[in-house]
Amino acid sequence: MSVLPRVAASFAAQSLMQTLGAEMISAADGRCTIAAPILPGSRQQHGFGHAGLTFAIGDSAAGYAALSVMPEDREVLTVEMKINLLAPARGERLVAEGRVVKAGRRLVIVSAQVFAEEDGRRTAVALLQGTMMPV
Amino acid sequence: MSVLPRVAASFAAQSLMQTLGAEMISAADGRCTIAAPILPGSRQQHGFGHAGLTFAIGDSAAGYAALSVMPEDREVLTVEMKINLLAPARGERLVAEGRVVKAGRRLVIVSAQVFAEEDGRRTAVALLQGTMMPV
Amino acid sequence: MSVLPRVAASFAAQSLMQTLGAEMISAADGRCTIAAPILPGSRQQHGFGHAGLTFAIGDSAAGYAALSVMPEDREVLTVEMKINLLAPARGERLVAEGRVVKAGRRLVIVSAQVFAEEDGRRTAVALLQGTMMPV
């Protein structure tokens, strides 16, 4: 459950993550976990977590999973990301788990799952698959 | 540049849109435009608009474009959405333009473009393609 | 390694699968495996398997995984599919493994991996994620 220092520094510089109350749980070895409460200000019209919240932490978990396998002086940009929504984001908190599928020299293929936690139970709410580019 | 009342009501009930400062510009006849400033709290690590912001308003513009062609008592859910990021979201404001590609009985295929506005110039920053489901 | 009879019948009726030399290895319980040789007539300009071949068997393995969990009288259609290509399809044969991620009443979310086999070694060449609709 460690976080690489340079990944933590990049995450801390993303003001949207602070606005959403997101927290980096771990980031190392091609994996990254980010959690965020479903704040009163992060909801869609039925009171569930907004797809924009789900995407934001899923994409970030995938991106920081990629960054965790890059050389020190690199950063990563999202080239493209696809999200399938599996269930409403109902509960207190979302947890996104990103992982590297394949790290190439020019592109890194990534995946992420997002879960909603409600009363201690976890439900998968989204699956993401995308491409990151080292810069 | 009109907004259908039931679309406006649904949009107003999405607290994330308020958190992001997003505003619905128009929504009718299978098209919808949503704009949002790149607030201090909506940024990624280089100070540009976060991909989560770009996705949130692009997905919403696409979804409300779909809702604008639905019967009165329906809502729409995002089934899946794919975003290609074309350029950094640099500037003062993002504008998302969603449109219906094909409205079926069970599913609605949608598309959206997101532009960044900087000093009066517009740059395309993202292209989205996805599926909405009437419920 | 069993194949449900109704899945086998549907697969046998897909003439493109025969044109490509594809064979259904197994299909049951939300999983399906399809293999196809990289025929002289299935190649791209460098002699590797064409992305159209990779997609065709990946999409079919995902679709038949979905069909394997449907009631007897249903069929499935691909709503949308996203493919990330990980490596050239180099070797003698491609093997696609599809699985159901989430089976809903109205939509089934699916995933597939495609591997190339060369001299007994397996390389992942593609990852697919998509949506099937029961009809």
Next chain:
Amino acid sequence: MSVLPRVAASFAAQSLMQTLGAEMISAADGRCTIAAPILPGSRQQHGFGHAGLTFAIGDSAAGYAALSVMPEDREVLTVEMKINLLAPARGERLVAEGRVVKAGRRLVIVSAQVFAEEDGRRTAVALLQGTMMPV
């Protein structure tokens, strides 16, 4: 309606395109059109064109649109492609129209539409959005 010679040469070297009976109609200036009959051997279980056929010519039209704006000594690879299927591929022939959305130095974002022609009428059957990489 011209075809750049180096694009034509690459297309001619793709044996799958010949197997599918595909023909390059035009390729220049960031646009490419490819047509293919719905051959007896290119079908799904209901006799319509297989999604693998639709994808193959859509992806190729998008890829060759990208190649048409590349320097002479380059080729392009598909990084990822997303396809939304809009209607069954019913009729005599499919026509795919690819275009460059944004040509970057490292990546080219592309889009394609695929139409089915039946008795002289054209129906949109698929929309594709993806990423090509110059190599």
